[in-house]
Amino acid sequence: MKHIAIIGAxxxxxxxxxxxxxxxxxxxxxxxMPSVARKFLMAGKSGLNISHSEEAALFRSRYRAPDARLADxxxxxxxxxxxxxxxxxxxxxxxxxSGRVFPVMMKASPLLRAWLVRLQRDGARLHVRHCWQGWxxxxxxxxxxxxxxxRLEADAVIxxxxxxxxxxxxxxxxxxxxxxxxxxxxxxxxxxxCGFEVSWSERLLNGFEGAPLKGVRLSVGDQxxxxxxxxxxxxxxxxAIYPLSPNLIGQxxxxxxxxxxxxxxxxxxxxxxxxxxAAANPKDSSSNRLRKSARLDxxxxxxxxxxxxxxxxxxxxxxxxxxxSLPVRVDGPVPMDEAISTAGGVSxxxxxxxxxxxxxxxxxxxxxxxxxxxxxxxxxxxxCLAMGRAAGRAAAGH
Numbered sequence: 001m002k003h004i005a006i007i008g009a010x011x012x013x014x015x016x017x018x019x020x021x022x023x024x025x026x027x028x029x030x031x032x033m034p035s036v037a038r039k040f041l042m043a044g045k046s047g048l049n050i051s052h053s054e055e056a057a058l059f060r061s062r063y064r065a066p067d068a069r070l071a072d073x074x075x076x077x078x079x080x081x082x083x084x085x086x087x088x089x090x091x092x093x094x095x096x097x098s099g100r101v102f103p104v105m106m107k108a109s110p111l112l113r114a115w116l117v118r119l120q121r122d123g124a125r126l127h128v129r130h131c132w133q134g135w136x137x138x139x140x141x142x143x144x145x146x147x148x149x150x151r152l153e154a155d156a157v158i159x160x161x162x163x164x165x166x167x168x169x170x171x172x173x174x175x176x177x178x179x180x181x182x183x184x185x186x187x188x189x190x191x192x193x194c195g196f197e198v199s200w201s202e203r204l205l206n207g208f209e210g211a212p213l214k215g216v217r218l219s220v221g222d223q224x225x226x227x228x229x230x231x232x233x234x235x236x237x238x239x240a241i242y243p244l245s246p247n248l249i250g251q252x253x254x255x256x257x258x259x260x261x262x263x264x265x266x267x268x269x270x271x272x273x274x275x276x277x278a279a280a281n282p283k284d285s286s287s288n289r290l291r292k293s294a295r296l297d298x299x300x301x302x303x304x305x306x307x308x309x310x311x312x313x314x315x316x317x318x319x320x321x322x323x324x325s326l327p328v329r330v331d332g333p334v335p336m337d338e339a340i341s342t343a344g345g346v347s348x349x350x351x352x353x354x355x356x357x358x359x360x361x362x363x364x365x366x367x368x369x370x371x372x373x374x375x376x377x378x379x380x381x382x383x384c385l386a387m388g389r390a391a392g393r394a395a396a397g398h
Contacts, residue, residue: 012367044108
């Protein structure tokens with residue numbers, strides 16, 4: 001029976017183990033942390049958004065990858081397959097109003113417990129506190145453990161070591177140096193699905209740090225997203241800005257900064273807003289005009305004053321345009337370790353069609369350590385599961 005070593009016990013690694021066992025292989029799973037899937041558990045702490053129920057072609061279009069290989073893997077194991085897989089573990093799912101898919105109990109821990117029980121029942125052997133150090137001169141895998149150094153051989157290896165964010169949970173990108181030394185082509189890590197730094201004034205932060213900008217539309221170029229945004233002491237944070245992070249980071253890399261256009265009233269037509277502002281009492285102060293005629297709350301008024309430095313257009317049409325397209329200067333992303341996910345990692349050109357490294361026959365890569373990207377909303381986890389499944393099947397048949 002073929003023995004497969006899987007290094008990294010997150011969703012991609014556990015799914016790779018499941019697929020390899022189903023294909024008849026013997027599987028050992030190794031993880032550097034004292035317990036497995038820590039980032040998965042953290043992601044599910046406030047509600048495990050594991051997939052999305054939107055139309056299949058639209059779902060696949062959410063991913064940024066250089067060719068069709070990732071889309072093919074997701075087509076083979078997509079959102080409906082994820083739901084059936086959870087049902088097989090005794091975990092029922094439901095769809096939220098936005099189409100996002102969650103387990104009924106919302107948490108990740110019951111799903112993980114059921115999954116580990118089934119994997120170990122089916123023969124998977126789990127080894128924690130095994131920090132992978134690479135290979136020795138004979139080609140054996142080398143692990144550092146609290147007691148001793150461990151060396152072992154396997155018929156195939158699947159690496160599912162994650163990206164380079166949330167290092168405290170085990171995803172630190174340290175594996176990149178090990179693969180680079182073996183001639184594996186890598187792409188630089190970049191933060192993704194992250195907050196951004198803005199140089200707010202002390203006046204704004206003193207009154208509005210932690211306050212939400214509710215129901216705004218954010219735009220970068222021709223891409224936009226709508227939702228709530230939190231003003232932080234460093235800048236802005238929220239799920240509404242995460243989908244825009246690739247475009248923002250691209251602008252920042254090219255120009256040293258980026259401009260985020262904020263529509264404070266996305267559900268109000270420009271003409272209607274102009275008429276409201278034109279009908280304002282000429283004796284009203286600027287703040288009263290924004291509050292009573294534009295119907296902005298205190299936080300939005302504070303942002304307008306922050307950007308305009310207290311000098312607002314007097315003409316109603318000009319003011320309406322400002323409120324519908326308020327330019328916020330973005331200096332850069334938050335530190336990469338704080339990002340929800342990272343782009344970059346193992347280049348797709350380093351992999352064959354089955355996720356095997358061309359420079360290291362018999363070694364496969366899956367999950368966030370490969371250079372693809374996607375927004376939050378269930379897309380990240382679905383792709384990790386789909387890639388793990390593909391790698392597990394391929395390694396078992398190698």
